[in-house]
Each structure stands twice: as structure tokens, then as C-alpha cells.
Amino acid sequence: MRPDPSALRARLRAIVGPANVLDSAQDMAAHLSDWRGRYHGEALAVVRPGDTAEVSAVVAACAAAGVAMVPQGGNTSLCGGATPLGDGRAVVVSLTRMQRIRALDAENDTLTVEAGCTLAQVQAAAVAADRLFPLALASEGSCMIGGNLSTNAGGVQVLRYGNTRDLVLGLEVVLADGRVWDGLRGLRKDNTGYDLKQLFIGAEGTLGIITAAVLKLFPAIRSRATAWAAVPDPQAAVRLLGRLRAECGDRVSAFEIVGRAALDLVLRHIPGARDPLADAAPWAVLVELGDPGLGAPLAEQLEEALATAADLGLVTDAAIAASGSQAQALWALRENISEAQRIEGVSIKHDVSVPVSRIPEFLECAGAALRQRWPDVRIVAFGHIGDGNLHYNLSKPEAGDNASFIASTPEVNRVVHDLVHTLGGSISAEHGLGQLKREEIARYKSPLELELMRSIKQALDPRALMNPGKVLPPACADPDEGLKGIPDNTITGP
Structure with missing residues (x-):
């Protein structure tokens, strides 16, 4: 028996109040598309419970009616994980009222x-x-x-x-x-x-x-020191990270790598952005030390560590922030990369991780493989090198040449993701799988891993009512299916 949407909506209104059940297209619109604008779904209703008891009653009502549920918070997913499917058979459960x-x-x-x-x-x-x-x-x-x-x-x-x-x-x-x-x-x-x-x-x-x-x-962190340092290559960046951690311990709170192409986009498109260093460098790292002690001599410690690294050829130039505003300016260079990319135009985006020690190998091998197939590809690489997570985004330098390249997204993904897998990495470091990589993960997870994941799903959600169409590929999924017809990775985000 198919569920009766009117009866379910009436039951939901009784639980959370009429104002907290949205069912018109206009009222639901903000909940039916993802932040990037890549996915658009439909829903029977959007329900906004105000406490755990109401969430429990909403879930029980949907389960009794055999209706799927899509949990949603701020709807900032980068992979379509909080967007309902297009069949319109699910209820979006928005937790925006639960802010205590x-x-x-x-x-x-x-x-x-x-x-x-x-x-x-x-x-x-x-x-x-x-x-x-x-x-x-x-x-x-x-x-x-x-x-x-x-x-x-x-x-x-x-x-x-x-x-x-x-x-x-x-x-x-x-x-x-x-x-x-x-x-x-x-x-x-x-x-x-x-x-x-x-x-x-x-x-x-x-x-x-x-x-x-x-x-x-x-x-609370009361003392900070922030520096932008030029390094000759990613291998030097990895070695510098090791030295800083050995000398400064857990005071090293952030260590970001920024390729020249990424910085150039920020300098081109973000008003007020300035290169901290006099000479253009192929790679730079953004380093931050933090300490709970007020007045901890972090700037001196960081300056000394970078000077020693320079003697070893790991750093070619550096700028240490002398004030909070200067530190904010350095962080703005890193944080505005995604916005600069959005302004520049479309690109094929990847959120990958590999062991820190293999980051240089990934960057060298991926770059060589991509340039062999697309000689003029522009590689915008940046990210959290301290934990092995890179945002690796690709486009053509001229916007007019980009359409045909974007059409090659499945082939590009194969090059990047296969190499990541070979190096013992992950095709999703911090964004999740959602809808975007649901089928593709079948190529990189072992059959046993997928079996264990499905067993957990079966045990906790035997009727598959919780956020259907996300994370787990169908049991009969073709490992190559995730590389066919992938929506282009073209909108904003890391």
C-alpha cells in the first residue's frame, strides 16, 4: 500500500505544529537543493521538530507510513548528502529549531x-x-x-x-x-x-x-604565531612539517600548503590580496603555532625554526605576522582560494587524502599523468598537508577551452582517484560521499568492506528509510558506474 501523504502531513502537524510542516514548493525550495546547486530533489514535506521527543515522534510516524527521511542541518553539504532524491517520496527532517x-x-x-x-x-x-x-x-x-x-x-x-x-x-x-x-x-x-x-x-x-x-x-589559545613561508617543492614542505613538529610539538595547530596557481587566483580576484613575499614561489605553506599561555614566545620560536629550515634549503623566504591583522591577512589568502576559483570559473574538484609522506609522490605523478593527456591543464592544489588532505582542482587556463575539459570529468576522476587508491589514500577526505561518490566508492572499497557496511545498515535501518540513495552503492553497482555521467564538480567549495 502506498503511503497517504495527506494523512502523514496531518500527523506531522499534530506532532510539531502546523507552522513547522512545510509542503508548498516555495516554502520547501531552500531545503531541496544543495549548497553548490548541483543536486535538486523533491519531498512530501519539510518538518522542523523542536526537540528530541518530537524528532522521535516524527521518525516513528514516517516509519509507520513507510516513508523515507532525509536529515538536514545547515544544508552546506558539498556532496548532496542532505538533499532528497527526485522521486518526492521522502520527508526532510530539518533540525534548525534544535539550538539549545x-x-x-x-x-x-x-x-x-x-x-x-x-x-x-x-x-x-x-x-x-x-x-x-x-x-x-x-x-x-x-x-x-x-x-x-x-x-x-x-x-x-x-x-x-x-x-x-x-x-x-x-x-x-x-x-x-x-x-x-x-x-x-x-x-x-x-x-x-x-x-x-x-x-x-x-x-x-x-x-x-x-x-x-x-x-x-x-x-583557550591565548598566544599565536602565524607565518607564510615559501618552499621549493612539496617534499620540502613535508620535511618542514616534520621539523616543526619535532621542535614545537603540539603547538603546531595548522599547516596548510598552497600551490602557486591557487595563490595567483586569489591575487587576481580578491580585492586587497597581496603576496606576502617579494618573489613568486612555486609552493608556500601557512603555519600557525598556538599556546594557552599568555605571552608565550611563539613568534621567536617560529622564526628560529624557519631560519634553521632555511639553512637546510627547506624554506626560501618567509613572512611572520607581526599583528593579529597581519595574521588574518595571511589566513585570508588561504581561505579565499575557493571564492577565487568560483569567480574564475568552473573546475573539476577533488577532496582526497594520502599518507603525508606520499603527498609529494601524488602531486608529481598526478600532474604528470594529467599533463600527458591534457598538456595545458591548470592544477590548483592546496589543503591541509598536515593531515594528508589535498583539494586538487583542475581546469583550463582559458574559460573558452573549459567546456570540453569539464566533459572529461569521469576520465579525469579516474586518473586522480586511481592514483589516490594506489597510494593508500581516500577519494573523500572530509566532504563525505553523499550522492556524488556513492557509486564510485564501489571501485575503491573492497567487497568485504562494502559487505560490512551493508550489514550495519541492515541492522540499524532494515527498511532503508534513513537518507536513501546516499553513501552506500546498490549491491549490484558496477564499480565503473560512478565514473559515468557524474554531475560536473563545477561549483564553489574547496
């Missing part, structure tokens, strides 16, 4: 928040307690912590603090049948069986809906 800070335990260094809190709200709550929540993303004013958890977001401070899954102690999750698992424990040691929270972190809402989390807090 439930508890702050300063002595335990934990913060308990609801899933609809923006990342900026979480950061501000930590600051109010003289603490740090270290996850930092360009979209922090609009992305929500539930989505950050569901995608295991990365960011620029993974090097020191780890990915989002490393910042979580406990979760509250509404399961596919509406039951609520209360795992909101602020424990750093709990050896009582399977670590269930890790199943839901990074699952992109395919196993349940995260409604709240206990997050780790850290001492």
Missing part, C-alpha cells in the same frame, strides 16, 4: 549541545567558558554541529585536535524506528563494549538522526 546548549561542564571540559546549533554557536559557548572547541570551517556561521558530526568534518586544525569524531564523547540518536538511544556520556574512558557513537559519526544520516552531542573542550 544543554550543559557546560567546565571541570570536565565538555559541552552538551543540540544538533541544530551552528558551529559558530558552539564555538561561542566554549569561548564564554574560557575554553576552545577547535573545529573551524569556512561555513561555521551556517553549518550545524549535527551535520558536522554526520559528515565527520575536518577543517584546518585536524593536525592538532583531530577530526570531528575525535572531538565527541557522547551522542543522542533517534533510530530508524523512532526509539532514542541516549549515549550522552562525558566519559573519556568507557570500555564496556562497542563504541556505538562512532557508527553514527560520518554516516551522513543513513543510520539514524543525531539530535545532541557531548563535545570535548580544550584550553
